[in-house]
Amino acid sequence: MPTDNAERLQQPGFAEAPHYHGHRERLRERFREAGSDALSDYELLELVLFRALPRRDVKPIAKELIARFGSFAEAVHAPAERLREVSGVGDAAIIEIGLIAAAAARVTKGQVKQRTVLSSWSAVIDYCRTTMAFADKEQFRILFLDKRNQLIADELQQVGTVDHTPVYPREIVKRGLELSATAVIMVHNHPSGDPTPSQADIQMTKSIVAIAEPLGIAVHDHIIVGKNGHASLKGLRLI
Structure with a gap:
């Protein structure tokens, strides 16, 4: 019988969790505790991409999107065909990114209609x-x-x-x-x-x-x- 976690993970049927899983939890915790101001643009974009790419390290993708488009706002408003040029960005990621822009527009429009x-x-x-x-x-x-x-x-x-x-x-x-x-x-x-x-x-x-x-x-x-x-x-x- 395995005597510690290291031995246990070496047994058939057990696989070590990908390195980015801990990173995702830490990022979510920072967002919960301190809000979006505690995150850089690429980190906020990582949170957006988590659901679309659950089995992939999204940090390099988020950094590439910010480098290419300049900011979080510009990345989420980028056309789908340009987003697709970034390696790792497919339909699921494009939908998640587009939802952020759509939600922001809906919220600001609601504020205009109130008064x-x-x-x-x-x-x-x-x-x-x-x-x-x-x-x-x-x-x-x-x-x-x-x-x-x-x-x-x-x-x-x-x-x-x-x-x-x-x-x-x-x-x-x-x-x-x-x-x-x-x-x-x-x-x-x-x-x-x-x-x-x-x-x-x-x-x-x-x-x-x-x-x-x-x-x-x-x-x-x-x-x-x-x-x-x-x-x-x-x-x-x-x-």
């Missing part, structure tokens, strides 16, 4: 950045508001290329009238990361204002988001 949009402006900015700042193509989103400035609808109008999205002012106003909206907030992202508005952004916004306001639809703002922050055309006095 009037203009009284929860920081929540609006958080939502816009969460949903769009890390996208690799330009997206143009409209928040349609009622007369109490509460959200009626949040619609992604167009998806373009890395530096251009086709926007049709009359279609935006038409949709606003269909929804009986009395105001809109326009949002789009700059995949370059720099949210500084271009001349094209300014001209397009002024065109929408010129068509919308005579029909009773106010343009509260046009927000541009990027990895490096956000810009408000209203705040910059460009509209």
Whole structure:
């Protein structure tokens, strides 16, 4: 009969637990005890990957994802085809990673819907950045508001290329009238990361204002988001 654990593990039918099992428990314990602030970006990503890859050491994969994309936020918002380029990342991992981005968007959207949009402006900015700042193509989103400035609808109008999205002012106003909206907030992202508005952004916004306001639809703002922050055309006095 084996006299200690070392002898026991050498017997047929017993296998030593993989080295990363203890690491997983220690990481979970740190998260339970101290929260996410106690973990680096790659460690937080490890926790995300544990369920998707239960029989694999995920630390090298998490480190590679952070090295490639730059941060936790950028990694969880990365397109599936780019995530798949990282060795060890398959469908299960992509779903787990995508769930984090989806959950963050759902939470921030809920915070916007709880109060009037203009009284929860920081929540609006958080939502816009969460949903769009890390996208690799330009997206143009409209928040349609009622007369109490509460959200009626949040619609992604167009998806373009890395530096251009086709926007049709009359279609935006038409949709606003269909929804009986009395105001809109326009949002789009700059995949370059720099949210500084271009001349094209300014001209397009002024065109929408010129068509919308005579029909009773106010343009509260046009927000541009990027990895490096956000810009408000209203705040910059460009509209």
